[in-house]
Amino acid sequence: xxxxxxxxxxxxxxxxxxxxxxxxxxxxxxxxxxxxxxxxxxxxxxxxxxxxxxxxxxxxxxxxxxxxxxxxxxxxxxxxxxxxxxxxxxxxxxxxxxxxxxxxxxxxxxxxxxxxxxxxxxxxxxxxxxxxxxxxxxxxxxxxxxxxxxxxxxxxxxxxxxxxxxxxxxxxxxxxxxxxxxxxxxxxxxxxxxxxxxxxxxxxxxxxxxxxxxxxxxxxxxxxxxxxxxxxxxxxxxxxxxxxxxxxxxxxxxxxxxxxxxxxxxxxxxxxxxxxxxxxxxxxxxxxxxxxxxxxxxxxxxxxxxxxxxxxxxxxxxxxxxxxxxxxxxxxxxxxxxxxxxxxxxxxxxxxxxxxxxxxxxxxxxxxxxxxxxxxxxxxxxxxxxxxxxxxxxxxxxxxxxxxxxxxxxxxxxxxxxxxxxxxxxxxxxxxxxxxxxxxxxxxxxxxxxxxxxxxxxxxxxxxxxxxxxxxxxxxxxxxxxxxxxxxxxxxxxxxxxxxxxxxxxxxxxxxxxxxxxxx
Amino acid sequence: xxxxxxxxxxxxxxxxxxxxxxxxxxxxxxxxxxxxxxxxxxxxxxxxxxxxxxxxxxxxxxxxxxxxxxxxxxxxxxxxxxxxxxxxxxxxxxxxxxxxxxxxxxxxxxxxxxxxxxxxxxxxxxxxxxxxxxxxxxxxxxxxxxxxxxxxxxxxxxxxxxxxxxxxxxxxxxxxxxxxxxxxxxxxxxxxxxxxxxxxxxxxxxxxxxxxxxxxxxxxxxxxxxxxxxxxxxxxxxxxxxxxxxxxxxxxxxxxxxxxxxxxxxxxxxxxxxxxxxxxxxxxxxxxxxxxxxxxxxxxxxxxxxxxxxxxxxxxxxxxxxxxxxxx
Numbered sequence: 001x002x003x004x005x006x007x008x009x010x011x012x013x014x015x016x017x018x019x020x021x022x023x024x025x026x027x028x029x030x031x032x033x034x035x036x037x038x039x040x041x042x043x044x045x046x047x048x049x050x051x052x053x054x055x056x057x058x059x060x061x062x063x064x065x066x067x068x069x070x071x072x073x074x075x076x077x078x079x080x081x082x083x084x085x086x087x088x089x090x091x092x093x094x095x096x097x098x099x100x101x102x103x104x105x106x107x108x109x110x111x112x113x114x115x116x117x118x119x120x121x122x123x124x125x126x127x128x129x130x131x132x133x134x135x136x137x138x139x140x141x142x143x144x145x146x147x148x149x150x151x152x153x154x155x156x157x158x159x160x161x162x163x164x165x166x167x168x169x170x171x172x173x174x175x176x177x178x179x180x181x182x183x184x185x186x187x188x189x190x191x192x193x194x195x196x197x198x199x200x201x202x203x204x205x206x207x208x209x210x211x212x213x214x215x216x217x218x219x220x221x222x223x224x225x226x227x228x229x230x231x232x233x234x235x236x237x238x239x240x241x242x243x244x245x246x247x248x249x250x251x252x253x254x255x256x257x258x259x260x261x262x263x264x265x266x267x268x269x270x271x272x273x274x275x276x277x278x279x280x281x282x283x284x285x286x287x288x289x290x291x292x293x294x295x296x297x298x299x300x301x302x303x304x305x306x307x308x309x310x311x312x313x314x315x316x317x318x319x320x321x322x323x324x325x326x327x328x329x330x331x332x333x334x335x336x337x338x339x340x341x342x343x344x345x346x347x348x349x350x351x352x353x354x355x356x357x358x359x360x361x362x363x364x365x366x367x368x369x370x371x372x373x374x375x376x377x378x379x380x381x382x383x384x385x386x387x388x389x390x391x392x393x394x395x396x397x398x399x400x401x402x403x404x405x406x407x408x409x410x411x412x413x414x415x416x417x418x419x420x421x422x423x424x425x426x427x428x429x430x431x432x433x434x435x436x437x438x439x440x441x442x443x444x445x446x447x448x449x450x451x452x453x454x455x456x457x458x459x460x461x462x463x464x465x466x467x468x469x470x471x472x473x474x475x476x477x478x479x480x481x482x483x484x485x486x487x488x489x490x491x492x493x494x495x496x497x498x499x500x501x502x503x504x505x506x507x508x509x510x511x512x513x514x515x516x517x518x519x520x
Numbered sequence: 521x522x523x524x525x526x527x528x529x530x531x532x533x534x535x536x537x538x539x540x541x542x543x544x545x546x547x548x549x550x551x552x553x554x555x556x557x558x559x560x561x562x563x564x565x566x567x568x569x570x571x572x573x574x575x576x577x578x579x580x581x582x583x584x585x586x587x588x589x590x591x592x593x594x595x596x597x598x599x600x601x602x603x604x605x606x607x608x609x610x611x612x613x614x615x616x617x618x619x620x621x622x623x624x625x626x627x628x629x630x631x632x633x634x635x636x637x638x639x640x641x642x643x644x645x646x647x648x649x650x651x652x653x654x655x656x657x658x659x660x661x662x663x664x665x666x667x668x669x670x671x672x673x674x675x676x677x678x679x680x681x682x683x684x685x686x687x688x689x690x691x692x693x694x695x696x697x698x699x700x701x702x703x704x705x706x707x708x709x710x711x712x713x714x715x716x717x718x719x720x721x722x723x724x725x726x727x728x729x730x731x732x733x734x735x736x737x738x739x740x741x742x743x744x745x746x747x748x749x750x751x752x753x754x755x756x757x758x759x760x761x762x763x764x765x766x767x768x769x770x771x772x773x774x775x776x777x778x779x780x781x782x783x784x785x786x787x788x789x790x791x792x793x794x795x796x797x798x799x800x801x802x803x804x805x806x807x808x809x810x811x812x813x814x815x816x817x818x819x820x821x822x823x824x825x826x827x828x829x830x831x832x833x834x835x836x837x838x839x840x841x842x843x844x845x846x847x848x
Contacts, residue, residue, distance in 0.1 A: 322735055346737030360735055363728040365795055374725055375736040377718045384717045428736070 022084070023048040023180055023211045024069055024100070029078030031064055031235075033445065038064045039235045042078070046180070046228075051202060051212045053226035053243065055219065056255050057473065060232040062215045063105075066182040069213060070102030071095030101178035103169045105185040111158035115151050116140050119171045143171060147204070163194035170201065180211040187221060188309055199225045217307055219248040219517060231255055252513050256475070263452065264480035265459035269500050270299035276334070277467035278436045280319060283328030288314045289491040292328070296436065296467040301458065303482030304471045306516050311491040312471050313355050316438045319469075320352040321345040332435060346375055351429035355440040355471075361425045362413050368424055369395040369409035376432045398427045403453060419450025426457060437461055440471045455481060475509050487515035494518070547840060551789045551804045558808060562815040569818055576696060582810035583699035584609075584758045584774070586803070588781035590703075590710045591640075591754025593802040596785055597714065598747040599727035599794030600654035604643060604662035605755040605781060609774035611669040612636045612759030617678035617685075617769020625685035629760050636756010637749060639665055644745030654748070662778075669771035678769040689764030699761045706754065711799040713750075723747055728795025783830070784809050787837040808833075 024046040031039040039061045046052045046069075054062040067073045068080065071089030079086055082098045089095045092102065109118045116136065125135035140153050149167045157168060166186055173181050183202070187195040195218075202212055202225050216222050222229060223243055231238040231254040238254050274297040283292040289311035296302045306312040318325040321339030330337055337348045345352070354360035362371055372395045373380055380391040395409040402423045404416070413421065422442065429437065439458065443451045458481055462468050472478050478485055479499075485507070487495040495515035499507045546553070563570040588605050595602045612632040620628025643661050647654045691698035714720035722743045725733035734740050758777065763769045788805025790797025809830065816826050 320735070341737075341739075342735050343737045343739055352735060354732075354735055359729070360731050363725055363732055363795065365728055366724060370721060370724070374721070374733070374738065377721055381718050384719060386716055386718055386721060388716075 021047050023082070024213075025081040025084075026065075026069070027079040027081070029065075029068060029075045029080065031061075031068065031073070031076050037235050039068070039075070042237050044230060044237060044240065046211060046213060048211050049206060049209055050227040051206050051214055051225055052228045052230065053214045053216060053222040054230050054232060055216065055222055055251055056232035056238075057475070060255070061235040062232050063184050064235075065232065066102060066184050066213055066215045069095075069180075070100050070182045072102060096176050096178065099177055099179040100182070101173035101176060101180075102182040103166070103173060103184065103186060105188060107162065107165045107169065109157045109165060109168055109172075112156065114154050114156055115160070115168050115171075116153035118157050118168055119143075119175050121172070123176060139175070143174060146208070147171065147174070147201070149201070161194075163190050163198060166190075166198060167201065170205070174210075178210070180213065181205070182213040182215070184215045185217065186214070187216065187218060195221060217517075219251050222251075223248065248517070252510070252517065256509050256513065265456050267481075267483060267499065268299070268459070268463050269483055270297050270462075274298045274300065277332065278319070278469075279329075279331040279334075280315075281329045281331075283315065283318060283325050283330070285314060285318055285323065285325045288323075289318075289488070292493060294486055294493070294496075296469060298465045298467055299462050300484065301462045301468040301470055301482045303478035303485040304469060304488065305475060305478050305485055305512050306488035308473065310488045310516065312488050313440055314491075315488070316352065316440050316469065316471055319345075319436075320350055320438060322352065349435035351375075351434035351437045353425055353429065353437070353439040353442055355444070357418075357421055357425060357444065362421060364412075364414040366413055367410050368399070368404075368413060368416070371413055371424055372398060372409075372428050372431055375428060379432055394431070395427075398431060399424075402427050402430075402457070417450075419446040419453075422446050422450060422454065423457075426454070430461075433464075434466065436467045436469065438469045438471070441473065442470070443472070443474070443477065475512055479507065479509060479512065485512055487512055489516050489518060547843070548789075550840060551787065551801060551808065551837075555804050555808050555811070558811050558815065562811065562818070566815065566818040569815060574814070574818075576700070578807070578810050578814050579700045579703075580697045581814070582806050583697075583703040584762055585777055585780045585784060585809070586703045586806045587699075587706055587754050587758035587761070588777050589784045589802050589806050590706055590799065591751035592778075592781040592785045593790060593797060593799060594710060594714065594723060594747045595654070595751045596782070596790055596792060597727050597794060597797045598723040598744060599730060600647065600744065600747060601782065602640075602643065602658050602748060602751040602755075603655065603778055603782075604639070604658040604665055605751060605778035606775050607662040607665035607669065607778075608636050608639050608752055608755035609759035609762065609777050610771050611639065611665050611672075612756035613763035613773055614669045614673045614678065614769040614771055616760045616763050617680055618672060620680050620682070620685050620769075621678060625680065625682050625687070628680075628685065629688060629764065632760035632763065633753065633756050636759060637753045640752015640755070641745065641749040643752060644748030647748060648741035648744045658748075666771070673769065673771050675771060680763075680767050680769070686764055686767055689761050689766070699765070702757065702761065706757070707799055707803060710750070714799060719743065719746065724795055726794075780809065781806075783834050786841070787833060789837065789841070791841050792838065793841075805837075 022045045026042050026044045029039060029042040042065065054065055056062045064073070068075050071092045071094050074090065080089065081087070082100065087098055110121065119140060120136050125132040125139065137153060144151055149171065151164065151167060151171065157165060160168065170181065187198055190198060199221060202214065206212055214222065214226055223246060226243040228240060229243045229246055229251065230240040231251060233255055276295045277298050278296045281293045284290045292315050294302065304312045304315065314323060317323045319330055319339065321341050321344050330339060332348045332350070337344065339345050358364060369392055373391050377386065380387050380394060392409045396407065399407045399409065404420050404423045404427070413424070416424065442458065443454050446454070458468060458470065470478060470482055483499055485497045486493055497507050497511060568574060588609065591605065592602060612635045615635040616628045616632030619631040643658055646652060646661065647657045688698055688702065693701065714723060722733065722738050725738055726740050726743055730740060759774060762773055784805040785802050786792055787808060788801030790801050812829055812833065813826050816829070
């Protein structure tokens, strides 16, 4: 293995060889996940030696696009060209051979190995299987010197901070001769000053000839580092423009666009004398959220908006007793309740539709009926004895009401479509009416038809006097359903906006977006 | 048959080709087919096999592992493993003999069963309160329990002369040995528990997806503790049967019983990943294992080969389970 091969300068050499400035080109790339079109007919050119940013709302398809470029997932349709040649990556390894690496949002290093061992994992210098440490070390020093990261080769990765670990991942990519690096939210877990340093690293990589695809939520950072910005919305490419022509406000409006708005049910506002069902005061959890206070009244839908990682789901989980809070009180119907576990929450009349349907919500290998009755099994049992017939008939009623198809209580959960699974998840909590219904991403991964049905359902629950806390990455959804919106950013409430006759003129996507992205 | 085993595998709107459906059925009921196939071939090969005496003998021999396997079925469906069953078996056998010698045989046997229940509960508490993986926790507790059994007996054989001590292991009713009644009775109980009660439902839930169960308000720690208590009770009862059968308590009996039990559960088609499985599967699994070794004995195959055959059968069963999982 030649030392020369790892040096970034080598890509300058390649540049001369290539006829076109395009490094990667996508033609008509599409990808579906179940019922969701994640990407539709994407045509995109990533130019060599530039930082190309991908921005969009949660679920717009930017991460999926990054994963397709780096071979993590294959596209369903369309072509991928690298250096003008068509390629069909079947794995990240194939992409690496073509000089493309991806740095995922989550750190993927081996914590108990050293920096050096991680960087060269699988590509160590060896002679007949015996490691040649000196040679590997020389390669490391050369690389380290070039990037001026100043990482010590023998430090355990577990002792490094997140920012330094990101650098190790970059070194790892470079050690594998990557000439194009896809970075998915590289600064999401970093504090402000560390983000700045990482952006400097990205700039210096570009200056030494590497191409960077930069996926990020943080618009200022994007505009500070990128040469080109592509905006995605609902899996479609909206625009690709030079970064210098863009402003955060422009990008925000491009990201929102004029999405085909689903028909939301008409809002029925709770009367002024509606009692407070849930009252949260000064709820805090270290490293997650701080001083969260709000009330939800009977019949009211309160939307909790924020980026992934803003702490919105953690707040919901803490109210439900699924994670512990350090401080603060929760009152349900005026009575203070300590939520030590979800069991306490269920008893107090709370329901949580969790963010991840498969991991946290449903038992995929159990039947529909068994899923539906799990939280309230005692209501179809005499003592410990489950009344199977009663269980089935009551499940059947519920499935009919929620229009789940097919209506078969004995069907295995995994046989249903995403939308129907989500309806069953609702059914599970409506088996006995809760006082407060917390819905975290209630329409995640479901098709348009099921979405409309779920919106109707949420609205009707509120109308029946339930208090609803709605969390969603889709602002459209939050604004379309909520009577009031609470915006969170970095674990704190940054704004509260009310809808309704003569209450607030600022109940707009723009206002919420600006609050959660902190754009002036 | 358990409730979960009748869950439809797919929607009726999803018509699958015949070959696929045959394959699905084979995976689902493969253990029954294997059992029938082995029984049929042994009947043909060895005239001594299909005699009432031999069949009763097979049932009697299977009963101890059978009891332990019922306990293992509960822990495995709940997403756990109990490797301490062998130690609990020996400890209960020793306790029964020691207490029988000090007081009387009946009290001794009750003490043995109770010891199993207590040890199992202790396992459960350690696992769910300290959040230790059950595999490691019971590996460790097994060592401790086994050591305690040696301490109790000072490594000696505790022989009991009074015939009443032979009640559970050697007794006979209508020509069938008492352990067989115990085994089938316990199977009936565990079957009802798993398939008809709220507790049983929670066991499947915590084994299938612990987080989803927790977020549904299931008291995961309590349910898991009880699964290990049941496993301890089963191993303890089996241990008392073992001591009663040979009229002796000793610390070094039943050393392979935990592994045989887990193997039988897996061969029956209960998933080692938890959340799926049934008592009838375990019954077939235990019987198939016993048939294989019984048949090979009758056919004069050296016992070394029996080990090899058992190993191959286990591998086959586990890979079938993996295949099923990949498919789903």
